[in-house]
Amino acid sequence: MPQVKIIARNFMDMVASLPAVKLDKLYESPFICEAIVRSLPPLAKKYALQMMYIDRPVPAKAMDEWVLIDGVSKHNVAIDRLVQLRVFVETVDRKKEVSYQLNPTFQESLQNQLVHGGVLSREPMPSNTAGRIPSLEELEAYALNQWECFLLHLINSIQSEKLTNFSSSMMKIFQSGLLSQREKEAPKLTEKGFQFLLMDTNAQLWYIMREYISNAEARNVDPADLISFLLELSFHELGQAYNVNTLTEFQKHTIKDLADLGLVKLQQGMKDSWFIPTKLATNLSVSLSDVSTRKQGFMVVETNFRLYAYSSSKLHCEILRLFSRIEYVLPNLVVGAITKESLYNAFGNGITAEQIVSFLQQNAHPRVANRIPSVPENVTDQIRLWEADLNRVEFTSAHFYDEFPSRDLFETACDYAREHGGLLWEDSKKMRLVVKTEVHVHMREHIRQQKY
Amino acid sequence: MVNATKGVFISCDIPMAQFIITLNAQQPANRKFIIHVLDNTHLFIQPDGVGTIRTKIQEFRDQNTYEKPP
Numbered sequence: 407m408p409q410v411k412i413i414a415r416n417f418m419d420m421v422a423s424l425p426a427v428k429l430d431k432l433y434e435s436p437f438i439c440e441a442i443v444r445s446l447p448p449l450a451k452k453y454a455l456q457m458m459y460i461d462r463p464v465p466a467k468a469m470d471e472w473v474l475i476d477g478v479s480k481h482n483v484a485i486d487r488l489v490q491l492r493v494f495v496e497t498v499d500r501k502k503e504v505s506y507q508l509n510p511t512f513q514e515s516l517q518n519q520l521v522h523g524g525v526l527s528r529e530p531m532p533s534n535t536a537g538r539i540p541s542l543e544e545l546e547a548y549a550l551n552q553w554e555c556f557l558l559h560l561i562n563s564i565q566s567e568k569l570t571n572f573s574s575s576m577m578k579i580f581q582s583g584l585l586s587q588r589e590k591e592a593p594k595l596t597e598k599g600f601q602f603l604l605m606d607t608n609a610q611l612w613y614i615m616r617e618y619i620s621n622a623e624a625r626n627v628d629p630a631d632l633i634s635f636l637l638e639l640s641f642h643e644l645g646q647a648y649n650v651n652t653l654t655e656f657q658k659h660t661i662k663d664l665a666d667l668g669l670v671k672l673q674q675g676m677k678d679s680w681f682i683p684t685k686l687a688t689n690l691s692v693s694l695s696d697v698s699t700r701k702q703g704f705m706v707v708e709t710n711f712r713l714y715a716y717s718s719s720k721l722h723c724e725i726l727r728l729f730s731r732i733e734y735v736l737p738n739l740v741v742g743a744i745t746k747e748s749l750y751n752a753f754g755n756g757i758t759a760e761q762i763v764s765f766l767q768q769n770a771h772p773r774v775a776n777r778i779p780s781v782p783e784n785v786t787d788q789i790r791l792w793e794a795d796l797n798r799v800e801f802t803s804a805h806f807y808d809e810f811p812s813r814d815l816f817e818t819a820c821d822y823a824r825e826h827g828g829l830l831w832e833d834s835k836k837m838r839l840v841v842k843t844e845v846h847v848h849m850r851e852h853i854r855q856q857k858y
Numbered sequence: 859m860v861n862a863t864k865g866v867f868i869s870c871d872i873p874m875a876q877f878i879i880t881l882n883a884q885q886p887a888n889r890k891f892i893i894h895v896l897d898n899t900h901l902f903i904q905p906d907g908v909g910t911i912r913t914k915i916q917e918f919r920d921q922n923t924y925e926k927p928p
Binding site: 798 | 859860861862863864865866867868869871872874878884892893896897902905908911915919923925926
């Protein structure tokens with residue numbers, strides 16, 4: 407799913423933009439190194455692992471020989487990425503030749519990880535002290551519930567029943583890109599807000615995490631510490647309890663916020679309190695690579711454009727309301743119809759047909775998910791046609807040239823416009839030309855020069 | 859001497875082009891916006907015509923829709 411890659415890569419760009427000193431400090435933790443390796447493009451992964459036990463710098467020319475001619479662009483992309491993340495350290499020797507070596511801190515941590523298999527600094531608590539730990543299903547239900555509550559709270563800041571414990575300033579930060587608030591009007595979802603709702607859960611999680619981290623500095627929290635804690639959390643074991651006293655002060659603060667999002671569950675016993683990571687947390691590092699877990703779909707789309715969503719969640723109802731006309735809402739079923747008007751509504755709000763179609767396909771009910779295609783073709787085609795109907799006429803700002811004194815001048819003008827990608831229309835018989843406004847100024851100069 | 863006219867270039871399908879041409883014919887003489895009809899799918903118009911065209915197309919589209927009452 408391309409969107410998770412985009413979001414995750416943006417997260418990695420954020421990591422890459424940290425100052426060198428902080429990045430080196432981050433690389434002392436073996437978990438971060440493993441998470442970073444997982445997020446690299448495949449060729450870069452191979453290079454990082456290959457260089458793991460090589461101590462001397464390898465000349466760039468030798469590396470270029472590792473790929474065939476067709477792979478050169480991928481090779482360059484991989485090397486750039488590695489240098490950007492400071493995984494590869496570049497050295498230029500006296501002959502002005504570049505050679506690369508794996509960052510020594512990174513190398514050591516990765517070797518440790520490989521040999522010792524990643525021992526966490528904290529161990530799960532023994533079951534007799536930990537008391538009643540929820541089962542995996544209960545944990546998953548809890549995580550889903552929290553996340554949905556959070557999303558609902560995000561969209562309907564007034565209407566959701568259970569208020570989360572986020573301070574209003576935090577919520578404002580999350581909402582800043584997604585909601586637009588004009589004075590005396592209820593807050594409205596922006597285009598990005600709609601697209602956010604239709605994204606996959608992992609992509610949404612990464613978006614929120616990115617916003618959370620970018621605003622960390624404003625709250626006097628070091629983003630590097632936050633990133634290392636988050637990535638470390640993702641390597642904890644699902645469903646095991648970990649004591650809260652193993653966390654530092656700042657980590658305790660963060661844990662509270664994460665509990666509100668549904669990433670961990672906090673529980674309190676007689677003497678200790680502990681936290682239990684849920685699937686959302688353990689998926690944090692997994693979703694950096696391409697593999698993502700599919701949750702159960704719940705929607706059936708029929709060829710008569712009717713939609714049956716077997717779900718009792720308010721969030722799903724709201725999302726469906728965005729682009730379809732809801733007919734009945736029953737305790738475990740939402741019935742809707744995809745109509746031209748409801749789609750025009752969605753297009754007016756900035757959602758594209760592709761997003762709607764991929765949302766329908768990703769959330770297809772298991773009963774129809776095995777059918778090919780999971781959403782009937784006439785429905786997907788019609789959605790795209792309706793979108794195209796809105797764009798029947800294309801307007802381009804342009805200039806119209808005629809009355810050329812000679813055919814040669816006309817030909818040169820045509821060629822010039824074509825080279826600069828500004829030629830919109832030409833008529834050779836009557837020697838008329840239409841050129842984009844951006845190219846017009848240069849065209850004028852060019853034609854004036856041609857005459858003399 | 860080469861003549862350059864500033865305006866907006868329209869690219870659309872044949873029915874829409876005809877629609878815009880009829881629209882232009884219905885406008886009073888001082889508000890006509892088509893400068894040249896280039897061929898049956900392209901037109902060159904004045905920039906002020908863009909808004910009028912957009913609203914008229916929207917109205918045309920709405921005439922053909924029916925919303926089932928809730």
